Amino acid sequence: MKRFKAIIFDMDGVIVDSEPLHERAFLEVFAEMGYAANHGVDFAAYYGRADLELWVDFVARHRPNQPLEELVEWKHSRLVKILREKQPIFPGLPELLEKCAARYRLAVASGSTHRVINEVLAMQNLRRLFLAVVSAEDVAEGKPAPDIFLRSAELLGVEARECCVIEDSAAGVAGALAAGMSVIAITNSLPAEKLARATSIVGGYAEIERLLIE
Numbered sequence: 001m002k003r004f005k006a007i008i009f010d011m012d013g014v015i016v017d018s019e020p021l022h023e024r025a026f027l028e029v030f031a032e033m034g035y036a037a038n039h040g041v042d043f044a045a046y047y048g049r050a051d052l053e054l055w056v057d058f059v060a061r062h063r064p065n066q067p068l069e070e071l072v073e074w075k076h077s078r079l080v081k082i083l084r085e086k087q088p089i090f091p092g093l094p095e096l097l098e099k100c101a102a103r104y105r106l107a108v109a110s111g112s113t114h115r116v117i118n119e120v121l122a123m124q125n126l127r128r129l130f131l132a133v134v135s136a137e138d139v140a141e142g143k144p145a146p147d148i149f150l151r152s153a154e155l156l157g158v159e160a161r162e163c164c165v166i167e168d169s170a171a172g173v174a175g176a177l178a179a180g181m182s183v184i185a186i187t188n189s190l191p192a193e194k195l196a197r198a199t200s201i202v203g204g205y206a207e208i209e210r211l212l213i214e
Contacts, residue, residue, distance in 0.1 A: 004182070005162040007100050007212065008152045009130075010048070011110035013168035013189040015097075016120045017088040018079075019047060025079040026054070029071070033064060047189055048143045048169030050111045050136040051075060080119050089123050090188070092205035097129045099213050107132040107152040109165070111142050132156050143171040146179035153179070164199075166208065173198045184208055 012018045023043045030039040040061055046054045055071050058064075064071070100106060106129055110117050114135045121127035132155035139147035153160050165176035165183040173195055176183035185198035186208065192201045202208055 004104060004164045004212075006105040006107065006153065006156045006158045006164070008107045008109050008149060008156075008163055008165045008176075008181070009097075010165070010167045010169070010172050011108050011117060011120060012112055013047065014166050014186060015089065015093055015108070015126070016083070016123070017090055017188070018083065018120070019043075019168075019189045021082050021086060021088065022051075022079060025075050025082055028078055029075050033066070035062060035064075044190070048111055048167070048171035048175075050142045051113075052136075053142070076113060076115060079116060083116070083119050087123055089120075089126070090205070094124050094126065096205045096209055097126065099209060101129040103213065105156045105158060106130045107134065107156055109134045109148045109152045111136045111148075113137055143169070144174035144178065146175050149176050149179035149181055153181075164212065167195075167198070170194050170197075184211060 009015055030036055041054065041058065051072060055068055059068055108117060108130050112135060114137060117133060117135055132152055134148050134152045136142040136148060139151055141147050149165060150160060153163050160180040163181045165181050167173050167176060167183055168186050168189040170190065173183050173185050177197060182199040184200045184202060185195035187203050195201050200211060
């Protein structure tokens with residue numbers, strides 16, 4: 001691959017094995033609301049996107065009694081509780097970050113809120129490795145729009161073309177490409193055919209290391 005100055009990591013499904021935990025948190029909340037069997041949500045369609053988008057669609061479909069803000073907070077609180085219990089950082093990821101941080105400027109660009117991002121980056125003292133952290137809360141449009149990646153590059157002080165993004169979702173791949181960046185897609189959450197637009201597709205962190213470090 002070409003040489004880069006910065007690597008931008010997605011969080012959910014790349015740093016932390018949280019896509020199943022997001023789904024679990026939503027399902028627990030749906031069940032408590034009385035929608036266990038008829039929530040109608042295709043969770044894979046929301047990989048890489050902000051929770052708010054899922055909730056907006058859910059509210060439009062079901063018209064629950066709770067206000068949107070309460071639903072967002074309910075799920076966030078449930079997810080944070082699960083994350084604290086599971087501590088699900090992907091094996092091999094911390095070692096990759098250490099090696100990348102010695103060579104590149106690093107950022108996190110996540111569709112999650114800062115509250116959830118901070119919870120994850122506190123695990124294994126990962127926050128120290130990133131020079132910038134950008135949430136969907138910080139930009140006008142979330143993935144697949146390029147906003148979150150462009151803001152990350154701005155904070156890192158590099159050009160978009162000098163960045164490589166690590167993603168696990170189709171929305172993230174699309175957003176990175178729209179930003180003019182290269183993107184390595186890892187098949188943690190979706191099969192390779194769903195990530196076919198990526199610059200490179202890998203099955204694990206050792207392959208990312210070979211592409212970026214060796």
